[in-house]
Amino acid sequence: MSLQLDFPAVLERWPSFLGGAVLTLELAAFATVFGALFGTLAAVGRGSRSPLIAGACKVYVEAIRNTPLLVQIFLVYFGLASLGLKLSAFTVAVAALTINVGAYTAEIMRAGFEAIPRGQIEAAEGLALSRLQIYWHIILLPAIERVYPALTSQFVLLMLASSVCSQISAEELTAVANYIQSDTYRAFETYIIVAVLYIILSLVMRAGFWGLGLVLFPRRRRLGTPL
Amino acid sequence: MQQNPSSAPIVSLRDVQKSFGPLLVLDGVSFAVERGEVLALIGRSGSGKSTALRCIDRFEKVDGGEIVVCGHRVDRPDVDLRALRQDVGIVFQSYNLFPHLTIEQNITLAPCAVKGLAASQAKDLARKVLAQVGLEEKLHAYPEQLSGGQQQRAAIARSLAMQPKVMLFDEVTSALDPELTAEVLKVIEQLAADGMTMVMVTHEMGFAKGIADRIVFMHRGKVHETGPASILTSPTTPELTQFVGTGNLKS
Ligand SMILES: Nc1ncnc2c1ncn2[C@@H]1O[C@H](COP(=O)(O)OP(=O)(O)OP(=O)(O)O)[C@@H](O)[C@H]1O
Numbered sequence: 504m505s506l507q508l509d510f511p512a513v514l515e516r517w518p519s520f521l522g523g524a525v526l527t528l529e530l531a532a533f534a535t536v537f538g539a540l541f542g543t544l545a546a547v548g549r550g551s552r553s554p555l556i557a558g559a560c561k562v563y564v565e566a567i568r569n570t571p572l573l574v575q576i577f578l579v580y581f582g583l584a585s586l587g588l589k590l591s592a593f594t595v596a597v598a599a600l601t602i603n604v605g606a607y608t609a610e611i612m613r614a615g616f617e618a619i620p621r622g623q624i625e626a627a628e629g630l631a632l633s634r635l636q637i638y639w640h641i642i643l644l645p646a647i648e649r650v651y652p653a654l655t656s657q658f659v660l661l662m663l664a665s666s667v668c669s670q671i672s673a674e675e676l677t678a679v680a681n682y683i684q685s686d687t688y689r690a691f692e693t694y695i696i697v698a699v700l701y702i703i704l705s706l707v708m709r710a711g712f713w714g715l716g717l718v719l720f721p722r723r724r725r726l727g728t729p730l
Numbered sequence: 731m732q733q734n735p736s737s738a739p740i741v742s743l744r745d746v747q748k749s750f751g752p753l754l755v756l757d758g759v760s761f762a763v764e765r766g767e768v769l770a771l772i773g774r775s776g777s778g779k780s781t782a783l784r785c786i787d788r789f790e791k792v793d794g795g796e797i798v799v800c801g802h803r804v805d806r807p808d809v810d811l812r813a814l815r816q817d818v819g820i821v822f823q824s825y826n827l828f829p830h831l832t833i834e835q836n837i838t839l840a841p842c843a844v845k846g847l848a849a850s851q852a853k854d855l856a857r858k859v860l861a862q863v864g865l866e867e868k869l870h871a872y873p874e875q876l877s878g879g880q881q882q883r884a885a886i887a888r889s890l891a892m893q894p895k896v897m898l899f900d901e902v903t904s905a906l907d908p909e910l911t912a913e914v915l916k917v918i919e920q921l922a923a924d925g926m927t928m929v930m931v932t933h934e935m936g937f938a939k940g941i942a943d944r945i946v947f948m949h950r951g952k953v954h955e956t957g958p959a960s961i962l963t964s965p966t967t968p969e970l971t972q973f974v975g976t977g978n979l980k981s
């Protein structure tokens with residue numbers, strides 16, 4: 504039994520790999536931005552005084568957290584199609600990933616919101632700030648700061664999970680790999696390369712979040728406290 | 731007797747009732763604070779001092795009675811909270827500075843966001859109020875870089891920046907050791923000398939005696955005894971006698 508690896512045969516497809524990696528990163532970037540916004544709104548909604556809004560947000564979060572991502576993707580894919588909406592695989596993938604990561608973001612942000620001491624909010628109320636101003640100036644950043652590691656890990660996980668978007672033929676990294684391995688009959692080599700590329704993408708994202716953290720939390724930078 | 735607005739009390743409570751569930755915490759509390767007056771709320775733990783103070787700024791809704799603060803009917807459900815809270819400054823025992831903002835940002839936030847002050851004006855204001863509490867050099871520090879006493883003084887400055895007509899203090903020195911307590915009390919003394927109207931809950935009897943125009947002694951949710959600071963040295967009720975006698979009049 505001998506293991507024979509032929510990387511050059513696979514590596515000559517590097518433009519395809521690169522294209523797939525870029526598309527994966529794009530998917531992750533869009534879904535992260537939209538999911539962060541959407542999830543934060545859902546987290547705010549869960550604390551709403553209106554039982555209807557709070558309930559709807561809770562149902563959303565629980566429904567998503569208790570179903571597989573692939574099923575969610577198919578639901579969005581076939582759901583939009585049956586509504587007569589013809590959208591690109593990329594758009595569908597971004598929508599499905601946004602809905603998915605939004606639910607996890609909501610849950611993480613809710614923990615962040617709950618960690619803000621009541622006294623902070625009372626002090627802000629005492630200064631005549633409105634509810635919206637209090638969320639924006641007093642609660643949001645410290646809440647994000649508290650959950651930043653959990654939040655950013657979730658976004659990296661999302662990028663990795665986006666590989667299932669190959670199922671609706673979005674041309675991301677895993678889809679490209681499937682194609683190359685069936686073309687070259689070099690499956691092992693192909694997936695080794697893909698694994699390495701995913702690791703690189705993860706590192707790129709983590710570095711990005713680290714840099715973003717420096718911008719978002721100037722106090723950490725000034726006082727030298729790590730996140 | 732006619733009452734024009736300028737001679738009306740800044741704060742007045744009349745027969746205020748407040749319960750938390752089955753627990754009756756304020757049982758017909760009445761007192762008034764005139765412009766420029768300093769009123770000290772004293773009493774045993776659980777007697778309802780903080781609750782009374784918080785009702786003034788509507789952090790608690792009353793069940794009955796009437797509260798008028800700077801012309802706002804605080805007991806009414808339709809009270810304009812934002813207008814009320816621009817007229818009232820409140821400082822808590824636990825400072826509650828915003829940890830992610832510098833002292834300057836802590837101070838300028840509300841004047842800019844609520845009153846629409848321009849950033850440059852707000853910064854001038856921040857310098858002014860920090861000078862008032864002796865913390866000019868901490869303008870760009872973060873709260874966690876300050877001592878407890880400095881944080882409390884910064885919190886007072888933050889309130890002052892809104893130019894309130896009355897300041898409420900709830901045991902603002904209870905979390906501090908004696909040395910830091912003294913620096914905070916000095917700031918409050920100066921405010922009193924400048925004519926600020928104040929209501930303060932305090933356990934510092936010596937301080938209350940020195941600064942308060944009036945003492946309200948609360949006992950079991952009622953105003954049990956009230957009068958000028960001299961009631962602390964010559965109380966008439968046995969409860970106040972016991973209260974000031976149990977080492978509370980140390981300083
Ligand atoms: N939000 C609340 N819910 C339920 N009970 C409360 C609440 N706030 C205060 N109480 C109760 O009301 C009573 C009066 O409380 P309050 O804080 O006004 O007392 P206090 O005179 O300020 O006492 P201390 O000197 O300990 O601060 C206490 O028995 C307290 O447990």
Ligand SMILES: [Mg+2]
Nearest residue numbers: 779780781931
């Ligand atoms: Mg109290």
